[in-house]
Amino acid sequence: MIQNSEIFIQHLKKYGHIEPQQISGILSFFKRTRYRKKESLMTAGQICQEHFFVESGCLRMYFVDEKGVEHTTQFAIESWWMTDHLSFLNQSGTGFYIQAVEKTIVLSLNVNRQNELLARYPEMEKYFRIIYQRAYAASQMKEMYLQDFSREELFNHFYDNFPEFVQRVPQYMLASYLGITPEYLSEIRNKKRS
Amino acid sequence: MIQNSEIFIQHLKKYGHIEPQQISGILSFFKRTRYRKKESLMTAGQICQEHFFVESGCLRMYFVDEKGVEHTTQFAIESWWMTDHLSFLNQSGTGFYIQAVEKTIVLSLNVNRQNELLARYPEMEKYFRIIYQRAYAASQMKEMYLQDFSREELFNHFYDNFPEFVQRVPQYMLASYLGITPEYLSEIRNKKRS
Numbered sequence: 126m127i128q129n130s131e132i133f134i135q136h137l138k139k140y141g142h143i144e145p146q147q148i149s150g151i152l153s154f155f156k157r158t159r160y161r162k163k164e165s166l167m168t169a170g171q172i173c174q175e176h177f178f179v180e181s182g183c184l185r186m187y188f189v190d191e192k193g194v195e196h197t198t199q200f201a202i203e204s205w206w207m208t209d210h211l212s213f214l215n216q217s218g219t220g221f222y223i224q225a226v227e228k229t230i231v232l233s234l235n236v237n238r239q240n241e242l243l244a245r246y247p248e249m250e251k252y253f254r255i256i257y258q259r260a261y262a263a264s265q266m267k268e269m270y271l272q273d274f275s276r277e278e279l280f281n282h283f284y285d286n287f288p289e290f291v292q293r294v295p296q297y298m299l300a301s302y303l304g305i306t307p308e309y310l311s312e313i314r315n316k317k318r319s
Numbered sequence: 320m321i322q323n324s325e326i327f328i329q330h331l332k333k334y335g336h337i338e339p340q341q342i343s344g345i346l347s348f349f350k351r352t353r354y355r356k357k358e359s360l361m362t363a364g365q366i367c368q369e370h371f372f373v374e375s376g377c378l379r380m381y382f383v384d385e386k387g388v389e390h391t392t393q394f395a396i397e398s399w400w401m402t403d404h405l406s407f408l409n410q411s412g413t414g415f416y417i418q419a420v421e422k423t424i425v426l427s428l429n430v431n432r433q434n435e436l437l438a439r440y441p442e443m444e445k446y447f448r449i450i451y452q453r454a455y456a457a458s459q460m461k462e463m464y465l466q467d468f469s470r471e472e473l474f475n476h477f478y479d480n481f482p483e484f485v486q487r488v489p490q491y492m493l494a495s496y497l498g499i500t501p502e503y504l505s506e507i508r509n510k511k512r513s
Contacts, residue, residue, distance in 0.1 A: 188463050188466075188467060190466075190467050191467075196463075196466050196467070198459070198462050198463065198466075209459065210452060210455055210456035210459055211456040211457070211459060211460050213456075214452065214453065214456050220463060221459075221463070243445070243448075247441070247442075247444075247445070250441075250444035250445045250448050251437070251441070251444045251448075253448050253452070254444050254445075254447050254448035254451060257448060257451035257452045257454075257455050258404060258408065258447070258451045259408065260451075260455050261404055261451050261454050261455040261458060262404035262405040262407075262408050263405070264455060264458040264459070264462070265392070265403065265404055265405060265415075265458070266405050267462075268392050268458070268461075268462070268465075269382050269390075269392065269414060269415070271462075271465075272382075272384075272390050272392075272498070273382060273384050273385075273390070304466070
């Protein structure tokens, strides 16, 4: 149970229609957890119980293929939500890992708490409808980019749209997100700089 | 404006909490359109105005790369929703096409009508929250499969989970969805049959 969260309240006001007197009741459904750099929030094989909102720091989601290679599928920085939604929704095992990229503070909603929150505050349906709608919209675009863009175009697109990530995230993670080797990423970056 | 839709009402009851007396009011926001096989519902370059619900038939969404090759990213059969959500949300140009795979009847919500519907019937927020949540959950899994599975594993997964698609959809579209040539798809199918 948390008392306050400036960043979450701002986000709530941006996408929801919440009365000021409801805020403390809504916040009481959340838990705040601090993670160290590289600490794990979720591991493949588990059933995903939590929906994570980043207060500060950065998370990444990845899976490990048969050859043991990590593939980063998503990052989440301040005000972004993250979980394996299928595992969260169906309470089935996840194939993903979630890890703190840097020191990270997270607000989390347990699956039961999220359902209770929505039942108690139906006004939160709009907020989550918009969160999921925007996330899904972005994933449709990403699917096109992954197939349509060369790896260099993909990096340039990412660099132009999310410059803060390119600075913040370790290069091997960014390379894994772009589906290239760290060496090739370094080559593309040098080309961009010159 | 439509009077009735058995399939949509079933879907609404499954995912929303709607009172029976609200149904005719909700339906009045929709438009019904019949499309011929191969008819276009949306074309790259347009601003996407409609959110489509399939009453009967099948839609596909695709983009065309620089070399003129079609890449099918999604199919939608009965009770599935489809649009380019980023274009719909931001009223920006789409890079996608939506086409009827077979004779298809669609209920559609114009972007303004969807907003009006949600304002008039806040109970619909829950329905759309679940629609988007499930769609996003599926897209997270698909991103993993596309990177983790061999094309043959991808076909087998698709065949086991959506057998009706494999029968219904022309092979060249299915091949384009799986990112393989129609010849290779035919080879995999024959192997599966034997």
